[in-house]
Amino acid sequence: MPDDDTTPFDAVVVGAGISGLAVARHLQAAGLEVRVLEARPRLGGRLHAAGTPGSRLDLGATWFWPGETRVATLVEEFGIPTHAQHLDGDAVFHDRPTPQRIEGNPLDVPSSRFSDSAMCLVEAVAGTLAPDTIRTGAIVERITRTAAGVRLDLNGGSVTAAHAVLALPPATAVRSIHLDPPLTDRLAGLAANTPVWMGSIAKIVAVYERPFWRDHGLAGAAISHLGSIREFHDMSGPGGSPAALFGFAPLAAGGRAPTPDEAVAQLTEMFGPDAAAPTELHVADWRAEPFTTARGAAHLQTYQTYGHPLFAEPVDGRLHWSSTETSSVAAGHIEGALAAAERAAGAIIDA
Ligand SMILES: Cc1cc2nc3c(=O)[nH]c(=O)nc-3n(C[C@H](O)[C@H](O)[C@H](O)COP(=O)(O)OP(=O)(O)OC[C@H]3O[C@@H](n4cnc5c(N)ncnc54)[C@H](O)[C@@H]3O)c2cc1C
Numbered sequence: 001m002p003d004d005d006t007t008p009f010d011a012v013v014v015g016a017g018i019s020g021l022a023v024a025r026h027l028q029a030a031g032l033e034v035r036v037l038e039a040r041p042r043l044g045g046r047l048h049a050a051g052t053p054g055s056r057l058d059l060g061a062t063w064f065w066p067g068e069t070r071v072a073t074l075v076e077e078f079g080i081p082t083h084a085q086h087l088d089g090d091a092v093f094h095d096r097p098t099p100q101r102i103e104g105n106p107l108d109v110p111s112s113r114f115s116d117s118a119m120c121l122v123e124a125v126a127g128t129l130a131p132d133t134i135r136t137g138a139i140v141e142r143i144t145r146t147a148a149g150v151r152l153d154l155n156g157g158s159v160t161a162a163h164a165v166l167a168l169p170p171a172t173a174v175r176s177i178h179l180d181p182p183l184t185d186r187l188a189g190l191a192a193n194t195p196v197w198m199g200s201i202a203k204i205v206a207v208y209e210r211p212f213w214r215d216h217g218l219a220g221a222a223i224s225h226l227g228s229i230r231e232f233h234d235m236s237g238p239g240g241s242p243a244a245l246f247g248f249a250p251l252a253a254g255g256r257a258p259t260p261d262e263a264v265a266q267l268t269e270m271f272g273p274d275a276a277a278p279t280e281l282h283v284a285d286w287r288a289e290p291f292t293t294a295r296g297a298a299h300l301q302t303y304q305t306y307g308h309p310l311f312a313e314p315v316d317g318r319l320h321w322s323s324t325e326t327s328s329v330a331a332g333h334i335e336g337a338l339a340a341a342e343r344a345a346g347a348i349i350d351a
Contacts, residue, residue, distance in 0.1 A: 009033045009161040011348050012152055014140045014177070017045025019322045019337035020167030021125040026345030028130055035159055036129070037138040037152065039291045043126055045168070046198065046292060047334070049117035050205065050282050055242050056117035057205050059284035060198075061334055062235060062246070063111040068335035070342075071121070078124035081115040083238040086211075089219030092270050094226055099270050107221035108233060115238050118334065142178040145316050163314075163348045167322040167341070168291070169196040170311070175294035179319070187310055194308070194325050195300035197332035199286055199293035202249040202257035204229055206267055207280035211236050211243040213271050220245050220271075227266040228258045245271070252299055257285040306331035312343060317351060320344040 011027050013020045016038035027034045042048070049056035063085060064071040075082055091105045114120050126134065142153040143164050150164040166173045170191035174183070182188065211234065213220050220234030229247035236243045245267065249258055258266065260281045267275040287298045311326035322344035327336035 007033075008149065009035045009159065011163040011165060012037060012150070012159050012161040013165045013167050013322075014143075014152070014173075015039075015045060015167035015323070016043045016126070016134050016136070017167060017323070017337065018047055018122060018125065018334055019324060019341045020045075020165065021122065021129070022338050022341035023165050023167055023322050023345045024133060025125055025128050026341065027348060028128075028133070030345075030349045032348070034133060035161070036134040037140050037154065037159070038134060038136045039139040041136050043134065043136070044119060044122040046286070047118040047122050048284070049119045050280070051117075051242075054116060055237060056119060057207065057235065057242065057244055057282070058114070058117045059203055059205060059282055060286075061118050062233075063113060064334060065109070065111045068330060068333065070338035071335050074121055074124060074338075078120070080120045080124060081238075082112045083115050085111045085113055086214070086234040086236060086240075087219060089214060089217050089221075091219055092222035092232075094222065094224040094270060099222070099224075101218075105219040105221050107223060107231065108219065113235075121334070140177055142180060143319065144180045145318055150318050163318050163320060163351070165320045165322050165344050165348070167344075169199065169293075169297075169323050169325050170194045170321060171196055171297040171300060172199075172292065172294040175296055176290070183315060187315070190305055190308055190310055193300060193302060194305040195303055196293045196297055197324055200250065200252040200298040202251060202283055202285040202287070204247045204249065204258065204263045205235060205280075205282040205284070206245050206263070206275070206278040208243045208245070208274070208278055211240040212274040213245070214240060216272070218271065222270050224266070224270065227269070228255065229263065229266050232267075232270060245275070251285070251287045252301060257283055257288075259283070303332075307336075314347055314351075320347055
């Protein structure tokens, strides 16, 4: 459990996802005293991976796209290994008892992947922070705006600062952190109704000895209107190693994530008998992660509130929003999380 921090900080950042880490980096570069409080025992939030460093597989974000300059700049600055998404081959379409092969791959677009997972990005940004900036296992439960600044009460202890940054999905923030005094009805409603990007998805990752689907001229891309996993993509490392497929099972409308056995059965139905024996199978159910999707937030589907101008206005000049959902550019993406961080940090530095 964290102890009390007795000295006030210039800013406290709630959440060590990529957005919170990027805020902290900008603020420390401007010479400010910063604390990052992270509820989970790990960093990265919706960037998360399985496996051992060198060949990790993303259980959260997978791709970045041409024109995402903030991600590209970090990749370049830190020399993060990347490779192109595999596109070649035919896709599979399943809307009748037997899946159909369709010529070409209309499902994937040119994009890049982090060869050792998006955790490389997390580790690179976290590695720029002053020692002891981040506390893990620190669950922020209440934020009180005072005349002097903000006071954050945690699962153990409290922290004071001039500014607080909510670097977590707004719908999760307002459901799990008591904000005192309350937000205006308009802002509270906006935050409560802004969906958590990918917050009600299960991501299924299957690892194989080799990318057998490529041998059959398949791209690894597929759409299913029948199984619980609705889309599939090749998620192999550079040159096809490690060989992996991944899929998304949407859960916003209810239902449950597929079990590993159900996932393997659907993979086999889509890609043939070679898919029946993965060497590893992961089911990451993001709807079941309370620090991503707070209870009661999984059904939200109205994405028009992303990047709403109210998220760019600090509450009482002290409480700032920074998560991908609050970004006016590339909201939902890693790029959006980095853009929101720039905006929030800029407002604090200007103040
Ligand atoms: C399955 C999946 C696939 C995706 N695919 C892509 C993709 O291919 N490309 C792409 O660009 N994006 C993708 N995304 C989205 C991308 O992961 C997010 O845009 C990005 O990681 C969001 O970062 P963030 O810092 O805004 O929020 P988060 O990563 O959610 O960080 C919020 C942090 O706040 C912490 N927290 C929550 N509550 C508290 C509390 N009370 N006290 C303290 N800490 C708290 C959380 O533990 C978390 O670490 C995907 C996401 C998922 C889940």
